[in-house]
Amino acid sequence: MLPAGVAGPLPSCRIASFNSNRSWGVFEDFFANETTPLNGGVTTLYLVQEPPNRIGNTFRDLIVIKAECNADALPGAREWSRAVILAPRAACILSTITKPDVVSVDVGLCDQDGVLEPLRLISFYADKLQDSNIVCRHLAELSGGNCVTVVGGDTNSHSYLWSARSLPTNDIRVARGRPFEEFILQEGFEVFKPPVPTYTSSLGASYIDLLACKRAPDCCFGFAPTCGDHVCLRVTLPCSNRKLASKPASSPKRYPSRTNWETFSETLSRAPIKLGLASTTAELDEMASAISDRLTNAIKRSTPLATRRDQSAGLKKPVWWNKNLDGLRREYNRARKLVRSTNRHRSTGADSTDGREAVRRTKRAYFNGIKQAKLDRLGRELSSMDETGVHRRFKTRTPATATYDKAEILDHFFGLRQQPPALGHGRFNHLSGDYSGNLAALGGPLTDEEVETAGRSLKTRKSCGHDGIFYEHVRYACQKVPWFRDAIGDVFNSILRLTYYPTIYKRSDLCLLFKANGPVALGSCLGKYFELLLKRRLLSALGIPPECVHGYVPHRSTVTAVQSIIDHQQQQDREARAITVTFDVASAFDKIAHSYIVTEITAITGIPQWGALIESYLHGGDVHLDGLKTYRAAGIPQGGIISPVCFCASTWRVGKRIGELRGPFSIRVAIYADDFCIRIVALGLLGLSEGVRQAVDTLSAWTEDADLSIDRQKTEALTDCSLTAELLKDELEGQDTQFVSDSIKGNIKWLGFWLTPSLSWSTHVDYAFGKALRALAIIRRLSGRSWGVSPGVALCAWRTHVVPILLYGIELWGGVASYEWFRKRCSRLEAVFFRSVCGLCRSTPTLFASRCFAMITEPLWLQARVRYADYHLHRSQGALSTRIRATLSKWGIEDCSGREVPRIVDDPHKAQPLHGWHCEMTSGMPPRPNNSAHYFYSDGSVVDRGNVVAKTGTGVVRLVSGHQSGHEGRCYNTGPHANILQCEAVGLWAAMSWALELRMQGDPRKTAYLCCDSQAAIRSVANVLRDSDRASTELTREVAGLIRRWIGQGTDGYQAYLWWVKGHVGHRFNELSDLYAGRAARSVPSTHRREVELPASSG
Structure with a gap:
């Protein structure tokens, strides 16, 4: 052991132990004065006794590991952890053991070869009102083994091992210290004997704090004063060839908003890659890795790292600290020092009364100053808070977990596997020969329209995937870099041709959320883009979902799910008996069998290639958590884009089977993800019980086939009256469906709605x-x-x-x-x-x-x-x-017969591709006019808006080269109930009608430009023309019908352009159309009328 103050070679770890005496001010003051770097040459870990009872699981850049509460303590201390250990967030914590008032943590030390060696830290507090042998037994149990061990705590006792002065043998503190002496001597600890008392109070000074090391040669002890009653004891462990191990570092954070897009495009365009179609799965994996690496490299070169706080500066002062507090703290410490000096010379007759009064006065001023500084900081923070800061206050704050067993977590959710499980379903026979049929069966080669549609659907302002790629970069690369767009097509076509999903896109990094501690898989961003392309084709192959399925279906939601159950409840006879049962499938997303999903998708689509591709997508997904890896054998990767569609499709046929049950009852089922709601109505009790049995049997058979189970504890049931509940309990008693009658309640909650028998809300x-x-x-x-x-x-x-x-x-x-x-x-x-x-x-x-x-x-x-x-x-x-x-x-709506229903759903298989129309929405500049085409500019206007009605209108301007003003315009009054989007759509309708009118008059021009400053109106019409959106309003469908009439079969050379022009920036004809729209809204003479019927659609 080295003497105090002499450092050993290459110190790498320092441990500090002190007692804050439950004072938050002492606790924060200690860390405010700490200047030891966390991630530099020396790393400090802290053993704290009697911490503030308001301390959470984290403090600044440290995590807090707490001891168990002592149930035998005094009532005021039973719910308070009196010993904690604080470690850096980046530290690799191997294990944690807690006892009453004792906590042990093993921190990893790694050598040059990366081999982990544990450093054991033990913090304890010995209550002076309890037997010290109890704490010593806990310490002996926790300090066993051959690892380096550091023990620090408050013994509330005396011993010659850590005290520089002696006490009479009959002193109670000496008796309490004997068990600690036996423990230290038996375990072979090196004990620090400080030259000054470790605890000073108005009653005197004593040596009660302990710091000892085992199997730590050349350790260096020291001490430092605090503003509290106790001294901080320190020990430095020299580790010449070891360092503190850290958790696997996360990828550096970047923000796509700071991307230099010119550098990104230049880097990505350099040395383009020409791929072509892959002939083997290994070649496809190499192609996928190549484009992912090129995109990642371009992001690193063009997007700077986010600014991080300089951690080498050590623990900084709190943000609320000010210079006035420095002065108050100096006065407080000066007064305390004077009292301690007076107490040491008490034998000379010195009086410390005035000193103690000065300590109380300066302490009150110091802590009141801290309180006021915090209030001032809070006021400034709230006064400058923006919308983002307010939104954060409403989010659930995830408590930081001090430590967790990553192997236990992976085993619980996925199971530990060194290799991916074998394919249980087997590859299909059609894959052994020609691959060209696969590409045709799965929709053919990728089209430019699909790439553009998928790019628009990407949700920006989202976090990157585990590959460090953002959706913004994928969209920009597909739009601006030609070779990358071609490479995307080659990889996608190879996926379809081989019915094989690349392995690189199956990886997912596990994220642990606070809500139910459920895992969320952070996948590949580029892989999700391919999933989005596959999803659109898969939805088209699956067709229209059954009416009973509401989750992950466009234009259906929790509202439509509950509405279907309520409609069935309103249609029942008054004499009938009814029961509504809600079922929850336990861990359905994590445990559903892959083979069942493949079987269902193959049966619904009738295309075996889709089953093979989905099987490849689900199989072999590797899950990573802090460097540990396992493979998924069941369940879907949560966070994926195809995953919800796969799970939803696996519930289609069971919903149909339940809805088609026959018997002396009427049944209605609604399915939202893994939540089932079944309502049964019958004229008698026997019919009601028979419906319950058939429904439960059908649902149980489905869960058995899918390797799932019904969570009977979460099952809830609701009957029409209490009499039905009592009779049904007697009828189902002793049967397998008795759990349904046992779960009957007065009201139930499903999908966030409280349902009652009387439909009362x-x-x-x-x-x-x-x-x-x-x-x-x-x-x-x-x-x-x-x-x-x-x-x-x-x-x-x-x-x-x-x-x-x-x-x-x-x-x-x-x-x-x-x-x-x-x-x-x-x-x-x-x-x-x-x-x-x-x-x-x-x-x-x-x-x-x-x-x-x-x-x-x-x-x-x-x-x-x-x-x-x-x-x-x-x-x-x-x-x-x-x-x-x-x-x-x-509410004043007397006649509902003229209502406009905006959502019109057609059979997707009836969609016919239309050629000859184009959509331009990039530059915002108007097209360059010439005499070979029609040019129309339209705009909408809503003025004098009231609570019920407004003045609305649309203006259309046509360029006429021979006209005196160069144009002619028309005004269309759209009635008092139209919104601005409908006015813009009416403008497109009027422009296209005008073009058809000119063609009937013998105009030979075959190209029409429809220029509009509303992107929403253009997109709504373009979606109908593409038939990618299966739902639309009647107005936009009418505009699309006029464009189809104009183009015809596409063989006569007619073309139509939907052209976006940036509004109100000085484009002449756009401003003129706005002027005509204002006139139309005010119903000037010679105004055409195209009213939207009352009540107006919100379109």
């Missing part, structure tokens, strides 16, 4: 208002009378958090907006928010505050009515029920 409304109040409480905590977020940011939080939470599913229960009690509850909620934002007192009248708030944004009850009416008038396909018509009539 009062329970759900109370639940919604409760959640909205909790969200509003978060906003109120961010606002004060003299400080807080700005009113604009608070209003944004209201609109993006409180309103969606309250009005979730309002399309189903919006009928309650007719009642006065609902309006009053909404008004009270609005008044609370308005008082908080404006700093008004609580006595401000609710009606006054809500009316003032209504001048800023729409009232809640009005938004509820609008969404309810919009859903039933424009988005539901079926006929309106009497109840809905009665509700709408109360």
Whole structure:
């Protein structure tokens, strides 16, 4: 052992032990003075006793590992961890063991060969009111083994081993120290004997803190004063050929918004790769790796790393610290030092009364200064907070896990495997010969239209995949780099031709989320782009989903799922008996059998090649967690794009089988992902029980085939009355379906909705208002009378958090907006928010505050009515029920016969490709005119907007070379109920009608340019022309029909261009069309009319 103050060779790890005496100020002051670097030559780990009881699982850049609470302690300390260990976040923690008031952590030390050796740290606290032998037994149990061990803690006892002075043998502290002496001597620890007392109080000074090492030669001990009662003890472990091991480093963070796109394009365009079609799966893997590496290299060269905090500077002071606190802390430490000096010379007759009073005064000033500094910092932070900062406050804060066993996690969710499992389904026979048939069966070669559509569908502003690639870079590369776009086509066509998904795109890095600790797989971003291309073809091959399936289906949601169950409930006879049962499949996404998914997709599509490709996509996926790897044998990779479609398709046929059950009952099933809801109606109890048995048997057979199981603990049932519940319990008693009758409740919750037997929404409304109040409480905590977020940011939080939470599913229960009690509850909620934002007192009248708030944004009850009416008038396909018509009539909608249903779904197999039309939406510049084509400019206008009606119109301008002004225009009044998107669509309709009119008059020109400044209107029409979007409004479908009439069969040379022109930037004819649109809205003479019927579609 080296003497104190003498350093050993190449120190690499330092351990500090101190007691903060439950003081948050002492705790923060200690770390504010720490200057030891975390990731430099010396790494510090901390053993803390009696930490503040408000300390969480993390502190600054450290993770906190806590000891167990001592149930035998005094009542004030039973729920408080009195010993903790703080380690850097990057440290590799091998294991953790906790005992009452004792915690042990093994930190990894790696040598030059990468071999891990554990460094064991033990922090303890010995309660002076309890037997010290208990703590010593825990220490002896935890310190066994041959690894380097450091023990630090508060013994609350005395011994010659760590004390520089002696006490009488009859002193209680000496008796309590004897078990520690035996433990230290038996285990062979080197003990630090500090030259100064480690604890100083008004009653005197003593040596009660212990720091000892085992199997650590040449260790260097030392000490440092703190602003608390205890001294900090330190030990430095020299490790000449070892260093502190760290977790596998994550890829450096980059932001695509900072990409230099010229450098990216130049780097990626350099040395283009020409691939062609792959003939073997190994060649396909090499092709996929090649384009991924080139894209990653271009990103590294063009996108800078995110700015990181310089960790070599060590632990910095808190952000709320100021210079005034430095002075207060110096005064406090000076007063404490004076008291300690007086206590040491007490034998000389020195009086420390004035000194203790100075300590109390300076301590009060110091901690009050800390409190005020924190409040000032909070006020400045909230005053400068933007919308992003407010949104973070509403997100669930994931508690940092101090340590976890990665092997245990992977084994729990996926199982540990060194090699991917063998193919259980086997490769299909058609793969042994010609591959050309596979490409034709799966839709043929990749087209430019598919690439453009997939590029537009990519969601930007998302995190990158494990390969470091962002969607922004994939989109830009496909649009601007020709060879990369060709390479994407070659890889995709090879995937279809070989029915093989590249191995490089199957890797996923596991992310552990706080919600149910469920795993989310972070996959390859480029692989997800290929998944998106495959998904569109797979959906087309699967066809239209059954009506009972609502999850992962376009234009279906939780609202439509619950609506189908409610419709069935409203149609039942009054004398009938009914039961609604909800089933949850346990861990369905992680445990569903791959072979079952392949079988279902093959059966639905009737194309074996799709089964082979999906089998290749699911098989052999490797999952990584902190350097440990395993392979997926079941389940779908959550986070993938094809994965939800695969799982959804596996529920199609079971839904049909349940819906087609026959017996003395009527049955309705709704499926959303892995949640099933089955409603059975029968005239008698026997028919009801028979329906339950058949439904459960069918669902159980499906779960058995798919290697799944029903979670019976989460099953809930709802009957029409209590009598039916009692009779059904007697009927199903002793049978396999008894768990259904045992789970009958007065109301059940499914997909976020509370369902009751009487279709009353009062329970759900109370639940919604409760959640909205909790969200509003978060906003109120961010606002004060003299400080807080700005009113604009608070209003944004209201609109993006409180309103969606309250009005979730309002399309189903919006009928309650007719009642006065609902309006009053909404008004009270609005008044609370308005008082908080404006700093008004609580006595401000609710009606006054809500009316003032209504001048800023729409009232809640009005938004509820609008969404309810919009859903039933424009988005539901079926006929309106009497109840809905009665509700709408109360709101002034007497006649619903003229409603426009915007969603029209056709059979995808009837879609015929159309050639001869083009869509240009890149530059925003108008086309260069010539006499060989028609040029039309259109624009929409909405003026004098009121609560119910507005003045709307559309203007169309045609370029005429021989005309005096060079153009001629037309005005189209669109009625009082059209929105701006409909006005723009009417402009395209009018321009195309004008072109057809000129052709009938003998105009020979065969090209028409339709120029519009609305990208939404152009995209809606283009989607109909492509037939990639199976749903559209009647208006956009009519515009597409006119373009089809203009082009004809595509053999006469007619062409149409949908051309986007940037609006209101000075383009002459675009400004003229806007002028004509304003005239049309005001119904000037000679105005054409093209009204959108009442009620207007929101299109």
